[in-house]
Amino acid sequence: MRRDTRQAILQAARELFNRHGYDGVSVRDIARAAGISKGNLTYHFSRKEDIVAALLESDSAPLPPAAPGTIRELDTMFTDMQKTVEAQSYFFLHHAQLSQISETIFHTQSRRYRAMLAHLQEAFCRLRSNGFFRPELFSGEYDRLINGLYMQAVYWAPFERLQKSVSRRPDFRRQVWGTLYHLLTDKGRAELGQILALD
Amino acid sequence: MRRDTRQAILQAARELFNRHGYDGVSVRDIARAAGISKGNLTYHFSRKEDIVAALLESDSAPLPPAAPGTIRELDTMFTDMQKTVEAQSYFFLHHAQLSQISETIFHTQSRRYRAMLAHLQEAFCRLRSNGFFRPELFSGEYDRLINGLYMQAVYWAPFERLQKSVSRRPDFRRQVWGTLYHLLTDKGRAELGQILALD
DNA sequence: GTCTATAAACCGATAGAC
């Protein structure tokens, strides 16, 4: 009857994997959260790893065709990255765990990571030629920066949790723009000032 | 007879946890790696979480009393941070997993993290007043930077693994100095040039 | 201190009724 049983399973699995990781969640847990029996879940996904594989497939949306070319577009992209990482933290935070399940999963992670890096590289290339960011001080400077950016996007949330007893409330956008500020041209700084003043 | 059974257990546990994480290692695995029976291990640590708690205690050495004040000392500190993270990756990489075991473990992590951050803050304060790094462009600029530095120190190794199919060999020291370069004064750049030329 | 043996619970996967 319910054609959406499969979707209910995937949604329940995503939420549980996000919170407890692949090993921390049993097939029984997923069935209970989806409101179905374990036998029924097995009917849809015969093996546990089939669940996470289907989850990866449904969550691997292609990146937008054009990389950001303005400060505002880059700011939006940071927000989107942050949302994606939090909504699919099973994928980003537990990637060491996932890659040990199967080789296919590791390659999916690796492919997604390289696509994101290429996207960011194109973005900063455009932003430089549009006069928002200054030229490189040395060859590969922006590549270093992009590596650091990606790590902050992925690991900021758990890092934030680790320092939660610190009084000052951390914020991803402030963090990442704080590390980028020195690279902005006067034109870039003016536009960023406008954006940050709005919220 | 053997007074070092406890140490053998901790060492075996550290290595296995580093490789497979807390959930990925059973008490039987640890006993086998330590060359003793499971019952004997239970005699020394009645519960599995007691093992990781004892491991945390034995690995939580206090930081050196004085923070780095020269470029060379900072470079050495980066190398040491990297070594510590790799030797105790069970602690750094699986902290989300560990903090769900017990509240005590989470607080140990949080305390260690804050101690490291304070150490880095003192270091960059000294390095600025010694004329190796430029003053802040805005209040909190170096705090942002230190957050990013810490994340790179912790997550660089698994990140490196994720991009292993990329041709260029990544390197933590180059990565971190690449992100710091623009903050160095001429004096700082001269000293860094000397250090990097040596190896 | 170290061991073997085992209890009690949970795991993923399967079989078969409806």
Add this chain to the structure above:
DNA sequence: GTCTATCGGTTTATAGAC
């Protein structure tokens, strides 16, 4: 499609011999 029942294996933790 959905369910209950169960198999074979593994887990942590305990009991007791030496």
